[in-house]
Amino acid sequence: xxxxxxxxxxxxxxxxxxxxxxxxxxxxxxxxxxxxxxxxxxxxxxxxxxxxxxxxxxxxxxxxxxxxxxxxxxxxxxxxxxxxxxxxxxxxxxxxxxxxxxxxxxxxxxxxxxxxxxxxxxxxxxxxxxxxxxxxxxxxxxxxxxxxxxxxxxxxxxxxxxxxxxxxxxxxxxxxxxxxxxxxxxxxxxxxxxxxxxxxxxxxxxxxxxxxxxxxxxxxxxxxxxxxxxxxxxxxxxxxxxxxxxxxxxxxxxxxxxxxxxxxxxxxxxxxxxxxxxxxxxxxxxxxxxxxxxxxxxxxxxxxxxxxxxxxxxxxxxxxxxxxxxxxxxxxxxxxxxxxxxxxxxxxxxxxxxxxxxxxxxxxxxxxxxxxxxxxxxxxxxxxxxxxxxxxxxxxxxxxxxxxxxxxxxxxxxxxxxxxxxxxxxxxxxxxxxxxxxxxxxxxxxxxxxxxxxxxxxxxxxxxxxxxxxxxxxxxxxxxxxxxxxxxxxxxxxx
Numbered sequence: 001x002x003x004x005x006x007x008x009x010x011x012x013x014x015x016x017x018x019x020x021x022x023x024x025x026x027x028x029x030x031x032x033x034x035x036x037x038x039x040x041x042x043x044x045x046x047x048x049x050x051x052x053x054x055x056x057x058x059x060x061x062x063x064x065x066x067x068x069x070x071x072x073x074x075x076x077x078x079x080x081x082x083x084x085x086x087x088x089x090x091x092x093x094x095x096x097x098x099x100x101x102x103x104x105x106x107x108x109x110x111x112x113x114x115x116x117x118x119x120x121x122x123x124x125x126x127x128x129x130x131x132x133x134x135x136x137x138x139x140x141x142x143x144x145x146x147x148x149x150x151x152x153x154x155x156x157x158x159x160x161x162x163x164x165x166x167x168x169x170x171x172x173x174x175x176x177x178x179x180x181x182x183x184x185x186x187x188x189x190x191x192x193x194x195x196x197x198x199x200x201x202x203x204x205x206x207x208x209x210x211x212x213x214x215x216x217x218x219x220x221x222x223x224x225x226x227x228x229x230x231x232x233x234x235x236x237x238x239x240x241x242x243x244x245x246x247x248x249x250x251x252x253x254x255x256x257x258x259x260x261x262x263x264x265x266x267x268x269x270x271x272x273x274x275x276x277x278x279x280x281x282x283x284x285x286x287x288x289x290x291x292x293x294x295x296x297x298x299x300x301x302x303x304x305x306x307x308x309x310x311x312x313x314x315x316x317x318x319x320x321x322x323x324x325x326x327x328x329x330x331x332x333x334x335x336x337x338x339x340x341x342x343x344x345x346x347x348x349x350x351x352x353x354x355x356x357x358x359x360x361x362x363x364x365x366x367x368x369x370x371x372x373x374x375x376x377x378x379x380x381x382x383x384x385x386x387x388x389x390x391x392x393x394x395x396x397x398x399x400x401x402x403x404x405x406x407x408x409x410x411x412x413x414x415x416x417x418x419x420x421x422x423x424x425x426x427x428x429x430x431x432x433x434x435x436x437x438x439x440x441x442x443x444x445x446x447x448x449x450x451x452x453x454x455x456x457x458x459x460x461x462x463x464x465x466x467x468x469x470x471x472x473x474x475x476x477x478x479x480x481x482x483x484x485x486x487x488x489x490x491x492x493x494x495x
Contacts, residue, residue: 001208002159002439002448007051008035009438013404015418017062017375018042019393024062024376026418032061034400037438042394058408059432060418062375063394064128064161064401065348066382068244068311069282069340072118072132072151073111074463077319077343079470082485087181089483090474091137093174097473098184105138105469110462112150117459118346119151119160120450125346125428126403128436129161129382129391131244131280131311133342136219138466141186142168142193143217145200156208158450159441161401163242163386164212166200168193169219170228175475181252183222183260190228194218194235201239211437216243221265222253226272233274242278242386244311245269248299249283250322251292258295264288266299275306280385282311282340290325300333309336309385312377314355316343327359328368338382339374347428348378349405356423371423402435 016030019042033041033050041048083089093102106114115132122130132151136142143166155162170190176182194216201214216239218224218232224245236243248254248265257265266287269275285291287299303310310330317323324330331337341351352374359369383392390398405422407415409430415421434442441447467484471477 001156002441004037004438005034005052005440008033008040008048009052009054010046010050011054011056011061011402013056013059013061014407015060016042017060017394017419019395019398024372024380024393030061032394032402034435034438037400039394039396039398039400041396054433056404056433059404059406060422061402061404063379063392064403064434064436065126065378066129066338066386066392067122067127067341067346067348068131068280068309068338068382068385069133069313069342070118070122070127070130071134071342071344071346073114073134074459074466075344076135076137076466077316079467079484081319082487083483087175087179088475090470092181092475093137093172093473094475095174095177096477098174102140104140105466106462108147111147112154113458114462115147115151116154116158117455119154119158119162120447120452120455121344122346123158123160123434123442123447124431124445125348126405126431126434127341127346127348128401128403128434129163129386131163131215133282133340134167136167136169136172141189142166142219145196148200149204152204152207152212155212158447159211159436159439161211161436162213163215164200164204165215165217165241166193166197167217167219168197169223170225171223173223179475183256185225187225187227190225191231194228194231198235198239201241205239205241209437213241214239215241218243218245220246220253221269222256226261229269229272229274233272233276236278237276242280244280244282245274246283247281248286249317251286254286254293254295264295264297264299266302267297270302270306275303275308277307277387279306279308280311280338281308282313282342283317284310284330285317285322285324291322300330300335304334307336309338309381311340311385312337312355313340313342313351314358315341315351318354318358319343323358323362324355326362326368327355327373328363331373336381336384337377338385339378345428349422349426349428349430352378353423353426371417371420374423375419400435400438403431404433406430406432
């Protein structure tokens with residue numbers, strides 16, 4: 001783990017995002033001091049002595065971003081980007097694959113390496129607190145405590161603040177031989193996964209001086225049984241840890257839950273006693289009266305009244321043709337809104353931009369969503385979802401989690417307000433320096449001990465190995481050329 005800075009560190013920048021009276025404020029030519037992992041001063045005219053000074057220059061220095069749905073494996077979005085429908089292109093297991101017995105498509109070493117790789121990408125994009133997410137499509141069933149113990153090792157080594165917990169489920173979808181989507185359930189297996197996840201929480205909560213926290217992660221609402229969700233809610237309350245459940249993210253999911261349980265997803269969760277201030281629900285793009293759903297129910301108000309939080313992931317949803325409809329209405333209903341990336345790169349700035357654009361498009365008016373609404377979601381909203389008043393803000397007593405974003409690249413354009421300029425022209429590539437818990441985990445774009453070029457080579461090699469397995473796990477077992485289309489006719493050089 002990077003060493004915590006000793007003595008007082010004073011950081012200065014053209015713009016500092018401080019926090020006063022419950023909201024962010026901007027200090028032009030501001031100062032931030034921290035010691036022993038905590039902020040001690042924000043503003044102008046630091047009165048004390050500093051052991052070291054870091055001048056960040058023409059930059060915006062603000063609280064670290066909180067990613068409630070952070071990719072922690074190799075991103076396969078590109079495989080489905082222009083290759084649809086999913087059930088024909090290997091994104092849903094075929095019955096033949098089920099009969100043969102699903103298998104792990106990565107080795108334990110691959111999985112451990114992927115976590116470290118993904119965590120470096122999060123730091124590189126200014127994310128200081130992350131709740132990892134990975135696809136179960138490529139797993140035998142669920143995630144394992146062993147791989148998350150390795151994830152804890154990687155996070156501790158890099159100095160990333162994380163909430164960890166292996167994903168589990170009681171069911172999955174598959175494609176029948178006739179090309180229909182059906183469900184397979186194995187409740188005993190899912191409950192065993194929950195038990196293992198509970199044990200992981202007890203074993204790892206508070207590790208690395210509190211940098212490692214834990215959570216429960218049932219996979220998707222449609223692949224969970226009533227018993228699994230009831231027991232998960234009870235375990236979350238008993239352990240005092242957050243629980244994340246992907247919910248209301250597709251018409252298929254919504255209608256499947258309605259058909260199987262006679263209630264919409266929010267109505268069902270409410271009836272099970274699942275919803276609480278510990279519940280984090282990624283996406284929520286498909287609820288009653290929105291995005292093609294005609295079900296007449298109070299979904300949004302149920303969610304807002306429950307204290308649950310939305311993990312808003314606008315970029316990955318837009319890549320699949322969906323958008324939150326509309327951000328302002330969700331906010332005005334009183335729903336806590338945090339942000340997630342859920343794709344590669346985990347560019348929180350790009351996600352804020354996408355959320356802002358789609359929020360204005362869906363509402364049909366630019367004043368529906370302002371730049372600070374998205375920045376608040378990426379900082380304060382995530383902190384509220386986690387019950388952490390010491391994260392997502394720079395004020396005395398808060399954790400020294402800091403992200404510095406350069407404004408001096410000509411591509412950034414001109415600045416009248418730094419947050420508005422980030423929403424127009426910024427990128428994760430503009431993140432320069434990251435501090436987590438008073439440790440400088442990235443300085444001037446360099447993460448100590450990380451060879452990014454070598455990591456890219458290894459990531460591509462693992463990805464190529466995964467792609468080669470696709471015919472075996474695709475309905476009808478077509479060749480790769482039929483599963484993945486080329487944007488244009490491909491011509492290869494003669495060997």
